[in-house]
Amino acid sequence: MLTVMGLAPRQIMKVSRHARTLSPNPSPVKGEGSGVSRSATFTFTAMQTRQSCRWHVLATTDALEQDATARILHAAQQAIARAGAFHLVLAGGSTPRRIYRALAQSAPDWANWHVWFGDERCLPPHDPERNSRMAADAWLDQVPIPPVQIHPIPAELGPVAAANGYAQVLAGLGDFDLVLLGLGEDGHTASLFPGHEWGTEATAPAVLAVFDAPKPPAERVSLSARRLAAARQVLFIVSGTGKQPAVAEWRAGAAIPAAAIAIASGVDVLLDFQPD
Numbered sequence: 001m002l003t004v005m006g007l008a009p010r011q012i013m014k015v016s017r018h019a020r021t022l023s024p025n026p027s028p029v030k031g032e033g034s035g036v037s038r039s040a041t042f043t044f045t046a047m048q049t050r051q052s053c054r055w056h057v058l059a060t061t062d063a064l065e066q067d068a069t070a071r072i073l074h075a076a077q078q079a080i081a082r083a084g085a086f087h088l089v090l091a092g093g094s095t096p097r098r099i100y101r102a103l104a105q106s107a108p109d110w111a112n113w114h115v116w117f118g119d120e121r122c123l124p125p126h127d128p129e130r131n132s133r134m135a136a137d138a139w140l141d142q143v144p145i146p147p148v149q150i151h152p153i154p155a156e157l158g159p160v161a162a163a164n165g166y167a168q169v170l171a172g173l174g175d176f177d178l179v180l181l182g183l184g185e186d187g188h189t190a191s192l193f194p195g196h197e198w199g200t201e202a203t204a205p206a207v208l209a210v211f212d213a214p215k216p217p218a219e220r221v222s223l224s225a226r227r228l229a230a231a232r233q234v235l236f237i238v239s240g241t242g243k244q245p246a247v248a249e250w251r252a253g254a255a256i257p258a259a260a261i262a263i264a265s266g267v268d269v270l271l272d273f274q275p276d
Helices: 061-083 097-104 131-138 159-170 241-251
Strands: 022-024 038-044 049-057 086-090 113-117 119-121 176-181 207-210 220-223 231-238 267-271
Touching: 049 241, 061 086, 061 097, 061 176, 061 231, 061 267, 097 131, 113 131, 119 131, 159 207, 159 220
Parallel strands: 049 267, 086 113, 086 176, 176 231, 231 267
Antiparallel strands: 022 038, 038 049, 119 220, 207 220
């Protein structure tokens, strides 16, 4: 392997077209460990929070998927040893599908896993384009996680009702143990899109009702940047050279949604291509 380095329902808001700004504040690139590691730090002005990224380049897509799977299982082991439960937020889209299939072949203590979703498309529950349907087909329907510990977003109710409902389910839950995120070619993550509200402020709602998304379906539900950042670990899984321009913008300090997810310990970004 090549390594380079819940709120109350009244707080739900509809997403408005108002992009936040990101000002670059780069830290020196430095080598770490036996590989070469690259780190960068940015300041997201809406939250006055610095995002620190650890960039890891894997030689192949298979290696990326194996690394991500191992990180998830390790985070689960740590969380269960520490607190008796593992709260995981899933990413949607095509990139994590094979990772979820790999998880289905593993044998951790499923009884202590709690599964959440970072975003969902407002489609019928069994629509194959639903993130929850993909995760169920690839993984969740094949392992004995108690059904009451799997929390799909009820996006079939429409953006506002689904956001209200998911906020109620999240109410009282503390930090997630691990949040998985992807990256779109436009820099979006979850269903936080450029030119839309991302929910970065400390008072932002946990869940956003998304309208007029630039890719279908137009209506979606997403955890806000603030709620996604309420986590012990955040792992971005980025595959395909089509994402290279977005990664270059991110590393240069551009105002893309992925840059809005900041936690004190820093986020990890797995790539299967060499960033610019």
